[in-house]
Amino acid sequence: MKRSEIKRRPLSDTALANLEPDTKEYREQDGNGLYFRVKPDGQKSWQLRYKTPAGKWSWMGLGGYPEVSGALARQKAAELRSDAAEGKNPIVTKQARQAAELEANNSTFEAMAREWHSSRIKSWDAGTAKRVMGALERHVFPTFGKRLYTSILSMEWMGLLRGMEQQGILEQMSRVRAYCKDVYDLARVTGRAVNNPLEGVHKFLSTAKAENYAHVSLEELPALLRAIRSYPHAKDVQLGLRLLTLMAVRPSELREARWEEFDFDKKLWTIPVERKGRKKGLEHLVPLSRQAVEILNELRPLTDAYPLLFPGRSDRTKPRSDTVFLMALRRLGYEGRQTGHGFRHIASTILNEHEFDADHIEAQLSHKAPGVRGIYNKAQYLTQRTTMMQWYADHLDRLEQGNVVQGHFGKVN
Incomplete structure (x- = not known):
């Protein structure tokens, strides 16, 4: 026509x-x-x-x-x-109507993600369910939550994930990518999406292991310990970095630690099963060296009015940002050379080189042994680890003070 x-x-x-x-x-x-x-x-x-x-x-x-x-x-x-006759901006009102329509039809990425979360929640413990939704709410929903999920392009997902990559939170980035890919898989198998825009994206992103486990050499460690002690910014962050060097725990475990988990009489920190969805199905016991107790006592006046050791600045009911220790190390000049997770590798290296029992070291790191042995070996070797970690704290003190020559000398008793 x-x-x-x-x-x-x-x-x-x-x-x-x-x-x-x-x-x-x-x-x-x-x-x-x-x-x-x-x-x-x-x-x-x-x-x-x-x-x-x-x-x-x-x-x-x-x-x-x-x-x-x-x-x-x-x-x-x-x-x-x-809308225009009433003096409103038609573009703004159009966007508002579109968002409301998407919400009503459960067509937003957030609605699809929450449906996926509900479908998986029975297979998770409470800690895992909370952690997964928290990651989506923090990193994804502010950008894509109100978008029509079928309209978000692969290049847009790449931009979001590379932004996390640049923050240095590679392990979190990898998890978020996997969560969102699963969301699209649910949409696809239920006939609500044809393609998964996150398919193949991982090939062009950094792996978590390469960056998140970065750590200095043993020769560089004394200078790093002295730099941490002189950290000039937030006092609680400085104390947190020192605790990471001493206890070989995961940065997330320390950030989310609560004062009620610490027994100062027994010099013991109990990380409950409910937190972080511990796969071993056991609470993790962390012995506190004399130095760790001293640092905790220094931290108490700063934060023990709150449940968390490291409460957030804007919301005291939530822990500090997951990049807080990484950013502090960057400010000290250790970007790409040392991460919070890397202190676990330093501890493992030093303790193994000084011939401490491998089972005791793995128990301190909360690693599960492979195969059948991992299923049946539930020992936490608390007595042996208490001795081992006190030696380690004393050893770090000597390194910081410059009283140790690095070498392979066997275990110190």
């Missing part, structure tokens, strides 16, 4: 379906500022010509045809003209 053959306006459904493209793009007026656009390649869509709050004329797309029918386009145009 040629443009010249149009008999009436608003445009009839027959005219909309049969209008032929021309050598150049053209618009046909439907009425009241609503136009039907036809491109040379045959694509058709709706546009509204409206006056901005600043008094200037502008165009706004209302969707493609036939997805947006004539009746629906006229309804949308009427709503937006009403």
Whole structure:
């Protein structure tokens, strides 16, 4: 159907379906500022010509045809003209309506992710369920939560994940990528998505192990220990870094530690099963060296008014950011050379080189032995680890003071 053959306006459904493209793009007026656009390649869509709050004329797309029918386009145009008449910005109100519509239809990424979370929650313990949703709420929902999940492109996911990569939180980035890929897999197998935009993205991202486990050499360790003690910024962060050097725990375990978990009479920290979804199914017991107790007593006046050892600045009920220790090490000049997780590798290296029992070291690191042995060996070797970690704390003191020559001398008793 040629443009010249149009008999009436608003445009009839027959005219909309049969209008032929021309050598150049053209618009046909439907009425009241609503136009039907036809491109040379045959694509058709709706546009509204409206006056901005600043008094200037502008165009706004209302969707493609036939997805947006004539009746629906006229309804949308009427709503937006009403908004403009009331002095509202039609672009803002259009976005608000789209968001509300997506929410109502459970078509946002957040709605799909929460459905996925609900489908998996029975297979997780409470700690894992909380951690997974917390990661999505922190890293994904602010950017993509209100978006139509099928409209988010692979390149956009790559941008989000590379932003996390640049923050140095590679392990968290890897987990978030896996969670979101699973969300799309659920949408795909239930017929609500055709493709998974996160498929293959991991090939072009850094691996967590390469960066998160970075640590200085033993020759560089004394200088690092002295740098940490002189950390000039937040006192609680300085004390936290010192605790990481002494206890060989995961940075997340220390960040989320609560004062109620510490028994200062027994010099023992009990990390409960409920926290971090411990796969061994056991609470993890961490003996406290004399030095660790001294640091904790120094920290107490700063934060023991709150449940957490390291409460967040804006919300005291939540722990410090998951990058807090990494950023502190960067400020000290150790970017790419030392991470919070890397202190566990330093401890493992030193304790193994001094011939401490491998089972005691692995128990301190809360590692599960492979195979059948890992299933049946539930020992935590607390007495032996208490002695071992006191030796280790004394050894670090000597390194910091420059009273130790590095070498392979066997275990010190």
